[in-house]
Amino acid sequence: MSIQNVMAPADIAARRRASVMAALVIVVVLLVLLSLGVGPVRLSPVSVIDALFGGGSDVQQVIVREIRLPRTILGLAIGAMLGLSGAAMQGLLRNPLAAPELFGAPQSAAFGAVLVIAFGLADVRSYALPVAAIIAAFASVFALLAIAGRNAGLLILILAGLAISSLAGAATALVMNLSSNPFVVLEIAFWLLGSLEDRSFRHVMLALPFIVAGAVMLLSQRHAFRALSLGEETAQSLGVDVGRLRLLVISGVALGVGGAVAVSGSIGFIGLVAPHLMRPLIGHDPTRLLVPSALTGSALLLAADIAVRMIPSTSDIKVGVLTSIIGVPFFLYLIMRERRALSGGVA
Amino acid sequence: MTDLALVTARGLDVKLAGRRVLRDVSLSLSSGHLVALVGPNGAGKTTLLRALAGLVPSDGTIHVRGDALSSLSLRERARRFAYLPQGHLVHWPLPARDIVALGRYPHGATDPARLTATDAEAVLRAMQAADVMEFSERRVTELSGGERSRVALARVLAVEAPVILADEPISSLDPRHQLDVMKTLRAAADRGALVIVVTHDLGLAARFADNVLVLSDGRLVSQGAAAEALSEQVMAEVFRISAYRAEYQREAVIVPWAEI
Numbered sequence: 001m002s003i004q005n006v007m008a009p010a011d012i013a014a015r016r017r018a019s020v021m022a023a024l025v026i027v028v029v030l031l032v033l034l035s036l037g038v039g040p041v042r043l044s045p046v047s048v049i050d051a052l053f054g055g056g057s058d059v060q061q062v063i064v065r066e067i068r069l070p071r072t073i074l075g076l077a078i079g080a081m082l083g084l085s086g087a088a089m090q091g092l093l094r095n096p097l098a099a100p101e102l103f104g105a106p107q108s109a110a111f112g113a114v115l116v117i118a119f120g121l122a123d124v125r126s127y128a129l130p131v132a133a134i135i136a137a138f139a140s141v142f143a144l145l146a147i148a149g150r151n152a153g154l155l156i157l158i159l160a161g162l163a164i165s166s167l168a169g170a171a172t173a174l175v176m177n178l179s180s181n182p183f184v185v186l187e188i189a190f191w192l193l194g195s196l197e198d199r200s201f202r203h204v205m206l207a208l209p210f211i212v213a214g215a216v217m218l219l220s221q222r223h224a225f226r227a228l229s230l231g232e233e234t235a236q237s238l239g240v241d242v243g244r245l246r247l248l249v250i251s252g253v254a255l256g257v258g259g260a261v262a263v264s265g266s267i268g269f270i271g272l273v274a275p276h277l278m279r280p281l282i283g284h285d286p287t288r289l290l291v292p293s294a295l296t297g298s299a300l301l302l303a304a305d306i307a308v309r310m311i312p313s314t315s316d317i318k319v320g321v322l323t324s325i326i327g328v329p330f331f332l333y334l335i336m337r338e339r340r341a342l343s344g345g346v347a
Numbered sequence: 348m349t350d351l352a353l354v355t356a357r358g359l360d361v362k363l364a365g366r367r368v369l370r371d372v373s374l375s376l377s378s379g380h381l382v383a384l385v386g387p388n389g390a391g392k393t394t395l396l397r398a399l400a401g402l403v404p405s406d407g408t409i410h411v412r413g414d415a416l417s418s419l420s421l422r423e424r425a426r427r428f429a430y431l432p433q434g435h436l437v438h439w440p441l442p443a444r445d446i447v448a449l450g451r452y453p454h455g456a457t458d459p460a461r462l463t464a465t466d467a468e469a470v471l472r473a474m475q476a477a478d479v480m481e482f483s484e485r486r487v488t489e490l491s492g493g494e495r496s497r498v499a500l501a502r503v504l505a506v507e508a509p510v511i512l513a514d515e516p517i518s519s520l521d522p523r524h525q526l527d528v529m530k531t532l533r534a535a536a537d538r539g540a541l542v543i544v545v546t547h548d549l550g551l552a553a554r555f556a557d558n559v560l561v562l563s564d565g566r567l568v569s570q571g572a573a574a575e576a577l578s579e580q581v582m583a584e585v586f587r588i589s590a591y592r593a594e595y596q597r598e599a600v601i602v603p604w605a606e607i
Contacts, residue, residue: 014460
């Protein structure tokens with residue numbers, strides 16, 4: 001058999017992956033246009049594009065460029081970061097149930113933000129909030145690495161991550177418990193539900209650098225995930241610095257997710273679900289799943305954020321609530337459908 | 348200059364969790380040889396293999412082609428030592444061909460869909476040598492144990508490293524597949540590689556190895572051609588068994604017979 005014959009099926013698979021990617025990009029672009037058009041004032045995609053580039057009435061321009069554009073950019077970036085983090089964590093831990101929540105960074109970020117709100121240092125629209133959230137996310141990663149040690153195995157990392165996320169959750173509850181002002185408690189509770197409402201370019205500028213830095217760190221290690229499919233020791237024998245990989249992935253997730261949580265509150269299940277949606281289309285290769293999972297994360301969060309604006313209800317439904325309400329049953333369905341493949345995956 | 352040692356180790360000491368697993372092991376091995384590393388359970392065979400690959404920290408010195416192992420980058424080590432661990436674990440259902448292509452990772456071929464001509468040829472040679480062509484597109488998780496072990500072997504051959512370290516590559520295989528794997532490794536040695544195989548099968552060690560190393564309690568207690576390295580005295584003191592010994596087709600035959 002010749003080289004051409006051996007490589008031919010790989011080419012077919014590569015073409016299919018390319019068309020899946022193209023379809024994902026189209027879906028995301030359409031959702032972006034929709035997200036810019038949906039709200040109390042509905043705008044058609046044509047007038048959205050018009051307003052975006054300086055056409056249309058002044059009101060339309062303000063609506064699209066100053067109210068809906070930051071919200072849409074955040075949906076795009078935060079969704080992508082969550083999807084990418086989920087795929088990276090599942091690749092690192094070689095476990096399809098892994099998620100960014102596992103190492104406690106989002107919970108710690110939420111705690112940092114809640115602390116700032118509770119002490120009245122800032123309201124939910126100030127700069128102090130994201131800064132506190134990112135500091136707390138970093139502190140949690142630092143604590144994780146200090147507790148688990150530099151050469152810790154995955155089991156130790158998972159246990160330490162579980163402990164840290166539980167502690168962050170309990171600390172958040174304690175802050176709410178001790179708060180004497182019921183309005184503050186309500187504000188915290190709503191903020192924790194997760195939302196992209198009323199976010200401005202200030203929020204975008206604060207979250208985006210961290211999200212981009214985190215994503216760059218994760219993507220810089222993309223090839224190592226495939227080698228890691230053979231286990232840590234074999235990956236090391238192939239020339240992968242596994243200790244450094246682990247450090248970079250955990251830090252990248254903390255940075256990106258910390259930045260995301262700071263401006264959006266906690267938005268669950270996108271990181272877990274996005275890679276699962278892509279596996280039937282892209283395959284199980286953890287390296288190839290990274291970018292499609294990021295695009296899927298964007299699509300999911302944009303769609304959810306569009307849905308909360310369209311669902312008629314007396315009070316606003318928070319997008320974090322919606323992603324969890326839809327995400328969890330869907331995830332259960334995926335687990336049942338892939339039960340055989342999943343149990344066969346760890347051979 | 349064929350006798351020039353490819354791999355030398357001097358005074359190798361390894362401590363794992365405070366226990367000395369290897370004690371003062373020194374060896375000198377040449378290319379083109381198949382070396383069987385034998386010894387009772389817990390003798391330190393896997394640890395010696397991992398120390399040679401640089402996967403566990405060790406005291407003492409290891410040189411490969413005259414270069415100190417500690418002076419080589421991870422990637423350079425990976426190009427010189429191809430390591431086949433026990434169990435042939437694959438965590439995701441990837442196609443067999445992609446697993447084999449990971450053998451080119453140390454050479455910078457990170458994407459199995461975009462291999463250079465050199466890398467693609469190495470992958471092809473390895474798949475032919477290990478006889479995995481017929482299921483190269485199938486997911487490894489759908490393969491039988493014997494097929495999966497051949498895929499793992501092909502991955503190691505694809506590195507085309509001067510040294511192949513194989514940890515119990517034939518345990519859990521049927522006799523036909525055991526012979527298959529040993530013959531493939533023998534062929535790699537005949538093409539010029541140094542192949543070190545950890546095994547409990549003294550019969551196949553005697554049949555295929557140029558050189559047998561016997562480890563006992565972390566020490567290298569005996570080495571040489573199978574008949575001498577696995578002498579009656581070594582069998583009695585190290586393995587605490589007696590063996591049936593003979594010669595068949597000019598190869599040593601050693602069959603474990605009774606415990607003593």
